[in-house]
Amino acid sequence: MYVDDDDDQIPNSYSQRPQVLNTPPLDDPEGEDDITDVKPKILLFGLRRSGKTSIRKVVFHKMSANETIFLESTTKLEHEDVSRNCFIDYVIYDFPGQADAFEDSAMDYSHIFEGKCALIFVIDVLEEYKDALDKIVMTLVGLDNKRLLDNIEVFVFIHKVDGLSDDQRAEALKDINFKVNDELSEAGIQINLKTQLTSVYDYSIFEALSIVGQKLIPELLSTFEALLNALKEPCGMDRVLLFDVATKCYIATDTESVPTNKYEMCCDMLDLVADVSNIYTTPECFSFYDSKSFSSVHLDNGTVILTKYICNNLTLVCLLQDSCLAELGLIEYNIAKFSQGMDDVLKSHFKRKPVK
Numbered sequence: 047m048y049v050d051d052d053d054d055q056i057p058n059s060y061s062q063r064p065q066v067l068n069t070p071p072l073d074d075p076e077g078e079d080d081i082t083d084v085k086p087k088i089l090l091f092g093l094r095r096s097g098k099t100s101i102r103k104v105v106f107h108k109m110s111a112n113e114t115i116f117l118e119s120t121t122k123l124e125h126e127d128v129s130r131n132c133f134i135d136y137v138i139y140d141f142p143g144q145a146d147a148f149e150d151s152a153m154d155y156s157h158i159f160e161g162k163c164a165l166i167f168v169i170d171v172l173e174e175y176k177d178a179l180d181k182i183v184m185t186l187v188g189l190d191n192k193r194l195l196d197n198i199e200v201f202v203f204i205h206k207v208d209g210l211s212d213d214q215r216a217e218a219l220k221d222i223n224f225k226v227n228d229e230l231s232e233a234g235i236q237i238n239l240k241t242q243l244t245s246v247y248d249y250s251i252f253e254a255l256s257i258v259g260q261k262l263i264p265e266l267l268s269t270f271e272a273l274l275n276a277l278k279e280p281c282g283m284d285r286v287l288l289f290d291v292a293t294k295c296y297i298a299t300d301t302e303s304v305p306t307n308k309y310e311m312c313c314d315m316l317d318l319v320a321d322v323s324n325i326y327t328t329p330e331c332f333s334f335y336d337s338k339s340f341s342s343v344h345l346d347n348g349t350v351i352l353t354k355y356i357c358n359n360l361t362l363v364c365l366l367q368d369s370c371l372a373e374l375g376l377i378e379y380n381i382a383k384f385s386q387g388m389d390d391v392l393k394s395h396f397k398r399k400p401v402k
């Protein structure tokens with residue numbers, strides 16, 4: 047199936063760079079689950095019980111953080127396609143804690159690192175983390191030796207920080223950054239490691255995965271930032287974010303980075319809309335959102351949080367001062383223009399690409 051120029055709808059998912067995976071995934075030795083269309087990958091790596099599966103389940107399956115204590119250890123490589131729309135369009139690989147990417151010839155994972163990847167090392171900060179740091183360095187050295195490192199964005203999630211005070215978090219961040227970078231430079235590896243403090247008990251894990259996801263769509267990101275800026279400025283908005291409502295990951299924002307408290311405010315708003323809709327939508331209704339979905343909350347400090355559904359699970363969340371609402375017509379007009387611009391960009395970007 048091909049995207050037609052005249053299509054009004056942006057399809058839910060686009061297959062992006064078709065190529066054939068050389069080796070079947072390891073949990074699929076027969077190749078039954080033949081992935082002929084390799085999407086960008088997010089690879090979760092880390093020691094046993096560091097929290098990899100919990101991250102996957104909480105963000106992509108809406109599992110509550112409390113339920114993750116019942117998760118069993120992953121004993122073989124698991125992968126799943128978590129595509130929601132043309133932005134959240136990737137496959138997640140959850141490596142078993144004991145996996146070594148290159149050490150064991152019976153389990154050579156190197157083919158998985160081919161193509162566009164984000165490699166996330168998850169460190170359990172509540173445990174002694176020397177072994178975890180050794181594993182990071184060993185894996186990166188292995189990737190470097192195989193000349194695979196150039197394609198890969200590398201992240202370190204300093205995980206389970208809900209158990210730490212602010213001072214302990216800052217200390218862990220500094221210590222881990224220093225030790226990993228030190229060992230990597232000793233091994234002669236220059237790499238831009240992105241380190242995040244995360245927990246499944248708050249929004250930090252969604253924020254961290256938003257940043258990872260954005261690295262997988264760099265070609266679209268700058269265009270969407272420009273579109274969001276073009277919306278923000280004439281309307282006098284403080285911040286505008288484009289969210290995937292299913293995962294609470296933000297796809298893009300205006301060019302200024304988003305302070306964590308603002309990101310949390312937006313997530314609370316999305317949760318509020320979902321909770322109210324959950325109570326009052328009829329069971330036959332598949333989604334809380336349609337083209338008319340629009341909501342606003344006025345805070346007593348004069349801030350307004352406004353959401354407007356765009357398409358394909360994507361919703362705009364805008365933060366503005368209530369004085370800006372005097373020009374509500376202008377805001378609605380610019381949001382409609384944004385929506386049209388997004389539609390045009392996606393159509394031209396994915397024109398004649400096969401659609402799943």
Ligand SMILES: Nc1nc2c(ncn2[C@@H]2O[C@H](COP(=O)(O)OP(=O)(O)OP(=O)(O)O)[C@@H](O)[C@H]2O)c(=O)[nH]1
Pocket residue numbers: 092093094095096097098099100101111113114115116117118119120121141142143144205206207208209244245246247
């Ligand atoms: N306090 C806290 N505990 C967490 C967090 N994330 C995961 N856990 C707990 O960590 C334990 C291990 O989580 P898993 O997700 O199974 O860890 P894993 O890395 O997939 O483990 P393996 O499958 O053995 O490799 C569970 O008891 C989770 O509840 C977090 O952010 N904070």
